[in-house]
Amino acid sequence: MQQLKIGNVILDNRIIVGPMAGISNNSFRKIIKEFGASLIYSEMISDKAICFKNKKTLKMCVVEPEEKPLTLQLFGHDINTMVQAAIYLDKETNCDIIDINMGCPVPKVCKSKAGSALMQTPEHAYEMVKAIIDSVEKPVTVKLRAGWNHQQINVVEMALLMEKAGVSAIAVHPRTRSDYYSGSSNWDLIKQVKEVVKVPVIGNGDIKTLEDYIEMRKQTNCDFVMVARGCLGNPWLIKQLVEYEKTGEIVEEATHLEKIEQCLYHARELVKLKGEKNGIKMMRGHACWYINGLANSNKVKAKINKMNKYEDLKNLMEKYIYALENEDYSFLKQE
Numbered sequence: 001m002q003q004l005k006i007g008n009v010i011l012d013n014r015i016i017v018g019p020m021a022g023i024s025n026n027s028f029r030k031i032i033k034e035f036g037a038s039l040i041y042s043e044m045i046s047d048k049a050i051c052f053k054n055k056k057t058l059k060m061c062v063v064e065p066e067e068k069p070l071t072l073q074l075f076g077h078d079i080n081t082m083v084q085a086a087i088y089l090d091k092e093t094n095c096d097i098i099d100i101n102m103g104c105p106v107p108k109v110c111k112s113k114a115g116s117a118l119m120q121t122p123e124h125a126y127e128m129v130k131a132i133i134d135s136v137e138k139p140v141t142v143k144l145r146a147g148w149n150h151q152q153i154n155v156v157e158m159a160l161l162m163e164k165a166g167v168s169a170i171a172v173h174p175r176t177r178s179d180y181y182s183g184s185s186n187w188d189l190i191k192q193v194k195e196v197v198k199v200p201v202i203g204n205g206d207i208k209t210l211e212d213y214i215e216m217r218k219q220t221n222c223d224f225v226m227v228a229r230g231c232l233g234n235p236w237l238i239k240q241l242v243e244y245e246k247t248g249e250i251v252e253e254a255t256h257l258e259k260i261e262q263c264l265y266h267a268r269e270l271v272k273l274k275g276e277k278n279g280i281k282m283m284r285g286h287a288c289w290y291i292n293g294l295a296n297s298n299k300v301k302a303k304i305n306k307m308n309k310y311e312d313l314k315n316l317m318e319k320y321i322y323a324l325e326n327e328d329y330s331f332l333k334q335e
Contacts, residue, residue, distance in 0.1 A: 007139025007168035027269035036242035047076030047085035139168035171202035233289025
């Protein structure tokens with residue numbers, strides 16, 4: 001098989017895990033790496049916050065050896081501060097790739113002309129990305145949306161400009177900014193980008209199963225596939241995709257015990273990273289994702305969403321394991 005690369009970074013497989021705000025922190029990234037993803041993105045990082053040396057933001061830029069290779073993703077609009085922030089990531093961090101976010105649809109980000117608002121200003125986006133590439137040594141990539149709205153779908157034009165600027169890869173999330181995360185993504189746009197650029201194309205959007213992965217590769221011929229929300233509470237999806245690509249074999253779904261044990265491991269890692277109060281608060285959503293589809297999970301989720309301590313989560317999950325194995329859910333009636 002041809003060696004898989006983005007710039008000078010060699011990747012083990014075609015499976016990439018994309019950036020998710022409030023989720024893609026060190027603990028999540030380490031877990032995903034353990035399941036075999038070849039490349040992981042950080043959550044997006046503000047250029048201005050780096051330039052102002054915001055402590056919380058600089059902490060977000062720390063890359064542990066076991067997370068590598070890793071992409072740190074920048075968002076911003078101003079060329080000077082974006083270049084300054086990119087130089088910081090290039091010289092002062094252990095990341096392998098720098099990505100420029102042109103996909104975030106959140107109003108606060110778009111109002112500052114960053115994220116998917118950059119899809120409205122192709123020439124400015126080109127100048128900004130070119131200035132960054134001229135200033136750093138690490139490979140630079142971009143993550144694009146289909147366009148601003150359905151009347152302004154310009155991802156193919158943007159991809160060509162980004163290639164001209166010198167990017168090492170282009171990720172395409174083929175929803176418009178106006179779609180946010182609703183509806184289905186138009187994979188044909190990934191195919192159109194792949195047909196016109198020579199740099200690797202990363203397909204993104206609606207990868208929730210092995211079948212989705214196979215279908216996206218078949219329909220678009222993309223070089224890499226980016227999974228995001230599909231692996232929340234389900235890192236086994238990454239393992240399935242990696243194993244299928246490597247051997248053609250299908251890994252069995254995780255058992256209820258594996259899901260709950262992984263959930264508690266994730267909670268311990270988040271507590272280490274964020275402290276107990278914040279860690280368990282952040283873990284509530286993850287814990288609910290981990291138990292999706294299990295019997296009586298909605299009643300368990302209601303209890304999870306009130307928790308602030310690891311021991312409480314652990315005790316609840318131990319009772320839930322017993323309940324699942326003995327079909328005795330009486331613990332849910334107890335207050």
